[in-house]
Amino acid sequence: MVEAADIAVVSFERFLHGNDADKQTVAGELYDAFSTVGWVYLKDHGIPQSRVDEIFELAKSFFALPIQQKLTWRLKDAEVNQGYTADGDEANGGTDHKECYEHRRFANDHCPTDDEVQSFKTTLDDFYVQCLTLGLNVLKCLAMALELGDTFFDDITKKADPQLRLIHYPAIERRVVEQEGHARIIPHTDFGLCTLLFQDQVGGLEVDPFHTGDFKPAVPVPGTVLINIADLLQRLTNDRCRSTVHRVVSPRAVEGDVLPARYSIPFFIHPDPEVVIEPVVKEKGEVRRYEAVKAGEWRVWNTRKNYTTLEKEGGGGEVGVAAA
Numbered sequence: 001m002v003e004a005a006d007i008a009v010v011s012f013e014r015f016l017h018g019n020d021a022d023k024q025t026v027a028g029e030l031y032d033a034f035s036t037v038g039w040v041y042l043k044d045h046g047i048p049q050s051r052v053d054e055i056f057e058l059a060k061s062f063f064a065l066p067i068q069q070k071l072t073w074r075l076k077d078a079e080v081n082q083g084y085t086a087d088g089d090e091a092n093g094g095t096d097h098k099e100c101y102e103h104r105r106f107a108n109d110h111c112p113t114d115d116e117v118q119s120f121k122t123t124l125d126d127f128y129v130q131c132l133t134l135g136l137n138v139l140k141c142l143a144m145a146l147e148l149g150d151t152f153f154d155d156i157t158k159k160a161d162p163q164l165r166l167i168h169y170p171a172i173e174r175r176v177v178e179q180e181g182h183a184r185i186i187p188h189t190d191f192g193l194c195t196l197l198f199q200d201q202v203g204g205l206e207v208d209p210f211h212t213g214d215f216k217p218a219v220p221v222p223g224t225v226l227i228n229i230a231d232l233l234q235r236l237t238n239d240r241c242r243s244t245v246h247r248v249v250s251p252r253a254v255e256g257d258v259l260p261a262r263y264s265i266p267f268f269i270h271p272d273p274e275v276v277i278e279p280v281v282k283e284k285g286e287v288r289r290y291e292a293v294k295a296g297e298w299r300v301w302n303t304r305k306n307y308t309t310l311e312k313e314g315g316g317g318e319v320g321v322a323a324a
Contacts, residue, residue, distance in 0.1 A: 031145035083110030
């Protein structure tokens with residue numbers, strides 16, 4: 001039996017409600033996780049499990065709609081990266097077997113109305129605010145650990161437009177997913193600041209913390225949100241925090257020829273598009289390991305490079321991929 005990835009479980013309650021000493025303790029625990037494996041399971045984070053369960057049910061209702069109806073909300077623009085993508089639409093260096101819906105903060109032209117899908121937009125808008133609040137608190141906690149000042153990330157996320165993603169991995173024959181170049185999601189790193197991930201209990205997410213090809217399962221832990229560092233934050237911290245490779249494959253605990261359907265909900269946090277991200281150098285003689293990049297251009301470039309032009313029944317044009 002393969003051992004699960006060694007990812008710490010940290011309670012966020014002391015940061016949200018504790019005194020200064022409590023907050024510093026949690027900040028240290030988060031930094032230890034982010035500077036080693038690049039991941040942490042966060043519990044007591046303030047988003048009720050009942051709300052998370054509600055979003056999973058909403059996702060199931062949406063993805064159960066007829067494909068022609070879902071294609072009316074099809075994602076078409078790399079710069080906006082909002083809307084629906086069908087199974088097989090992504091060209092990501094391989095073949096991912098999943099379908100997605102992307103929800104944004106400022107522009108949701110390809111979002112179903114509450115009349116089209118009951119309470120869809122209203123519920124996602126509310127959950128989005130909860131995820132954004134949590135994510136910014138996690139960044140504030142990390143800024144404490146790095147001695148950057150409590151408002152460091154506030155100052156670069158005032159116009160931030162994170163991306164809430166609903167993902168459905170349909171039930172599929174194991175042999176399809178396990179052929180060369182195929183997966184539920186092929187190996188990748190995320191390219192923003194950090195990602196919050198809510199998983200169901202099916203499993204299949206694996207991480208390679210040290211980029212050695214030794215993938216370990218990141219098993220679902222009930223009541224937690226799994227948080228990982230992404231590329232821009234590794235660049236900003238000059239490699240103090242680690243953005244590590246991960247993938248979604250056949251769950252190792254699942255037997256049989258057909259994999260069950262799986263759902264997940266990532267929330268990708270990006271800085272303001274006009275912000276220039278450059279490494280923070282804290283020690284005398286420390287070398288900057290990365291060139292400065294403009295956050296918005298970085299995001300669009302990373303999204304667009306994974307695009308393909310597809311002509312499908314019910315809609316053509318570009319459809320996009322974000323890291324998951």
